[in-house]
Structures are given as structure tokens and as C-alpha cells.
Amino acid sequence: MSAHQQFADDLALLALGTLQGDERVALEKHMEGCPACRRELERLRGDTALLALSASGPKPPQRSRERLLKAIAQEPRAKKIPARRSSSNFMPWLAAVAFLLLAGFFWRQSDRLAQRVAQLQDESVQQQAQLERAREVVSTLTSTDAMRVTLVAAQTPPQPQGKAIYVRERASLIFLASNLVSLPPQKAYELWLIPTNGAPIPAGVFKPDARGSATVIQPPLPAGVEAKAFAITIEPEQGSATPTMPIVMMGTGE
Amino acid sequence: MSLVWGIRSGDKSAMATLYDRYSSLVYAVALRVLGETGAAEDVLQEVFMQLWRNPAAFDSGRGNLGAWLGVITRNRAIDGLRKRRPETDIADVVVSVEPDMADAAERSRAMEKVRGALVGMPEAQRSALEMAYFEGLTHTEIAAKTGEPLGTIKTRIRAGLQALRKVFEA
Numbered sequence: 001m002s003a004h005q006q007f008a009d010d011l012a013l014l015a016l017g018t019l020q021g022d023e024r025v026a027l028e029k030h031m032e033g034c035p036a037c038r039r040e041l042e043r044l045r046g047d048t049a050l051l052a053l054s055a056s057g058p059k060p061p062q063r064s065r066e067r068l069l070k071a072i073a074q075e076p077r078a079k080k081i082p083a084r085r086s087s088s089n090f091m092p093w094l095a096a097v098a099f100l101l102l103a104g105f106f107w108r109q110s111d112r113l114a115q116r117v118a119q120l121q122d123e124s125v126q127q128q129a130q131l132e133r134a135r136e137v138v139s140t141l142t143s144t145d146a147m148r149v150t151l152v153a154a155q156t157p158p159q160p161q162g163k164a165i166y167v168r169e170r171a172s173l174i175f176l177a178s179n180l181v182s183l184p185p186q187k188a189y190e191l192w193l194i195p196t197n198g199a200p201i202p203a204g205v206f207k208p209d210a211r212g213s214a215t216v217i218q219p220p221l222p223a224g225v226e227a228k229a230f231a232i233t234i235e236p237e238q239g240s241a242t243p244t245m246p247i248v249m250m251g252t253g254e
Numbered sequence: 255m256s257l258v259w260g261i262r263s264g265d266k267s268a269m270a271t272l273y274d275r276y277s278s279l280v281y282a283v284a285l286r287v288l289g290e291t292g293a294a295e296d297v298l299q300e301v302f303m304q305l306w307r308n309p310a311a312f313d314s315g316r317g318n319l320g321a322w323l324g325v326i327t328r329n330r331a332i333d334g335l336r337k338r339r340p341e342t343d344i345a346d347v348v349v350s351v352e353p354d355m356a357d358a359a360e361r362s363r364a365m366e367k368v369r370g371a372l373v374g375m376p377e378a379q380r381s382a383l384e385m386a387y388f389e390g391l392t393h394t395e396i397a398a399k400t401g402e403p404l405g406t407i408k409t410r411i412r413a414g415l416q417a418l419r420k421v422f423e424a
Contacts, residue, residue: 009408012415017329018392045325047415050422051387052283052324053361053368060281064295065273071299072269072306 004030007037015044137217140165140172149230151177151251160212162249164191164230171223173203175216175230177249180208188237189248191216194229201225205239228252258319261309269306276320277302279361280327287331287388297331320361332390364422371421375414382407383414 013019031037151162162177192200204216232249260268284294385391393407
């Protein structure tokens with residue numbers, strides 16, 4: 001017995017097409033991983049074919065032959081295979097056309113894949129930059145070396161307030177402001193880094209939102225500049241190279 | 255397998271030759287299952303038309319045509335007998351069988367061997383095998399009909415098939 005003993009009887013029933021239900025499901029599942037049972041099933045199907053030979057009886061009537069030949073005459077084959085002689089000239093062309101179609105298809109697929117890869121690489125670079133920026137923000141906010149400056153107006157409420165957090169070594173500056181007065185359309189606030197030596201350095205132009213809040217996150221600054229103070233002036237909205245008096249807010253290190 | 259190639263090429267005379275060679279076998283199987291000439295003629299027509307429409311369903315590398323037609327015919331006739339839709343596609347039927355049924359003399363010798371093997375079997379075994387094959391009964395139905403245990407019926411059917419195989423292995 002080449003097949004597994006516990007399935008031997010069911011294999012014979014499956015070959016006959018009479019195995020049903022759970023028994024059939026279990027056997028078919030077993031056969032997926034059992035070449036021996038698959039081979040035995042094929043042999044048993046051959047055995048069932050032998051049974052057909054035991055059938056005997058009269059020959060079919062002549063009308064059956066005529067009926068069949070009439071039917072096939074009325075039903076030309078949809079997929080007639082051309083004779084070899086005529087196909088010999090035509091086949092290379094068919095093969096060439098098929099090759100070109102396939103080549104075109106794969107080229108288009110390849111082109112699409114290349115575009116997709118480039119797009120994903122761009123997205124990856126952007127995400128990496130955003131991640132680095134976020135890390136830098138957190139690092140600046142939590143740095144023990146950071147100089148923390150609160151800027152207040154001398155006027156009565158609502159009191160505008162600004163807070164600058166600056167790490168000199170990394171030239172990293174975060175500025176948060178609230179209660180700022182809104183400005184005319186062509187005007188904007190400009191933040192200045194006042195170094196211990198030298199002229200004020202522009203540190204970002206900004207406009208407050210409807211609630212008077214504004215932020216400046218890591219404006220471009222020269223590295224290693226020691227800040228004496230931070231100040232805010234009102235400038236044209238494109239910003240200025242030097243502050244325009246008066247200074248509306250100012251603060252030194254805490 | 256030049257006849258099948260002819261049919262694949264749409265050659266009607268190849269179909270006529272193939273019919274002349276195998277129609278007796280196909281008709282005998284259909285008539286044995288259905289027991290009625292009109293229904294057997296319908297199955298005969300259906301089986302050959304299926305081959306005409308889809309000759310690629312028969313893979314000469316995986317069985318001989320006579321055995322394949324016998325199995326297709328039996329399955330279609332059982333479907334008709336049990337008033338059910340055809341359960342298997344003809345392209346899914348693979349028959350691996352030893353005797354070459356293309357030759358009339360070879361086919362005749364094979365028939366004699368099979369009939370001899372059936373005659374030589376215990377009556378209960380032959381009966382179980384024929385009920386399963388020609389009536390399409392499940393082992394449960396055969397057990398209910400004969401009053402024998404299920405396991406006994408299963409074993410008889412398997413042993414009967416293997417007895418047929420041994421005739422051709424000897």
C-alpha cells in the first residue's frame with residue numbers, strides 16, 4: 001500500500017467521485033502535502049477508467065453519427081488552428097508582434113516603477129528632514145544650555161509677551177509670542193538677535209495670528225554668536241537688514 | 255496523437271474517424287449508466303461535442319483518449335442520472351491507465367480482462383464497485399441499500415479497484 005492506510009479507502013471513493021462532506025475535505029487537505037496519496041489517487045482513477053471497459057451493448061444508431069457530424073458542420077470552431085504551411089510564414093510575425101507588445105508593456109511597467117521609487121525617495125528625504133527639525137526643536141526647548149529670554153511691553157494690558165530660547169553652539173533659536181498687536185498689511189514684526197559685540201542680526205520676520213500669537217522656529221543665524229538680548233521691531237513685511245526704531249519688545253537672558 | 259491534432263485543427267474528417275473508433279465505448283458506458291437509449295444518445299452527442307469545442311481539454315501526455323472519454327462519459331451520465339449540473343470540467347479529468355485503447359484489438363483484449371476480473375470477484379465486492387461506478391451511489395447509500403457497515407463497503411470498493419489493476423500488472 002503506497003498511500004497512507006487511514007486514507008486508502010477514501011482515496012478510492014474520491015477517484016470514483018462519490019466522496020462527500022468532511023471526509024472529502026479532510027482527504028483533500030491531507031493530499032496537499034502528500035505526494036504518495038496524490039500518486040495513488042491518479043492510479044485509482046486509472047483503475048476506474050478500466051471499469052468503463054466492462055460496459056458492453058449495442059452500437060449507437062447511425063443517426064447519432066449523422067447528428068454529430070451535422071452539429072460540428074454547423075458549429076465552426078472559434079479557435080481554429082491554422083494549417084502548418086500557412087502558419088510557417090505568419091508565426092514569426094506573430095511572435096515579433098507579441099514580443100514588441102510584451103516589451104512595451106514591461107517598459108511602461110518599469111518606467112512607472114522608476115517614477116514611484118523616485119517619488120518614495122523624495123518623500124523619505126522630506127520626512128527625514130522634518131524628523132531632524134523636530135528633534136532640533138525638542139533639543140533646543142529642553143537644553144540646559146539654552147538662554148531663556150522673556151520679552152514684555154511697557155504698556156498696559158493686554159501685555160504682549162515673547163519668549164526666546166537660544167542655543168548658541170547650534171545657532172538654534174525658538175521664539176514664541178502672544179498678545180501681539182495686529183499690524184497694517186504691509187508691516188510685520190522682526191525679531192533681532194543683539195550680540196554682545198556688533199550690530200543686531202535679523203532673526204526672522206513674522207505676523208501674529210488672529211489671537212495675537214506668533215512663532216519663529218530656527219531662523220537662519222550665524223553659528224557661535226553670543227546673544228546679549230533679543231528685540232522686536234516693526235518693519236516692512238519683507239523684513240529689514242537693520243532694525244527700525246522704536247524697539248517694541250526687548251529682553252535679556254534669564 | 256494525430257487524430258486529436260486534426261480535431262484541434264478543425265478537421266471534421268478527423269472527428270468522424272474518432273467517432274467511429276470510440277463511439278461504441280462511449281455509448282455503452284452511457285447506456286449502462288442511464289439505461290435508456292435516448293438519454294445515452296444525448297450523452298454521446300454531448301461528449302463528442304465537448305471534445306470538438308475544446309480539444310485542448312484532453313492532454314495526450316497525461317492519459318490515453320479512450321480511457322479519458324470513458325471517464326468523461328461516465329461522469330456526465332451520472333450527472334444526468336442524478337439530475338445535477340456537471341460537477342467537473344472535462345479539462346480537470348486526468349486518466350493514467352495502462353492499456354492502449356486506440357487500437358481496436360488492444361481495446362477488445364482489455365475489455366475481456368476487465369470483465370474476467372469482475373466475474374472473478376466476490377459478488378458483494380463486484381456489486382459495491384458497480385453501484386459506485388455505474389449508479390454513482392455514495393458508500394453511505396450503498397450501505398443503506400445493502401445493510402452492510404460503511405467501513406465494509408469502503409474497503410470492498412477499494413479492493414475491487416485494486417483487483418482490476420492487478421489484472422493489467424500481471
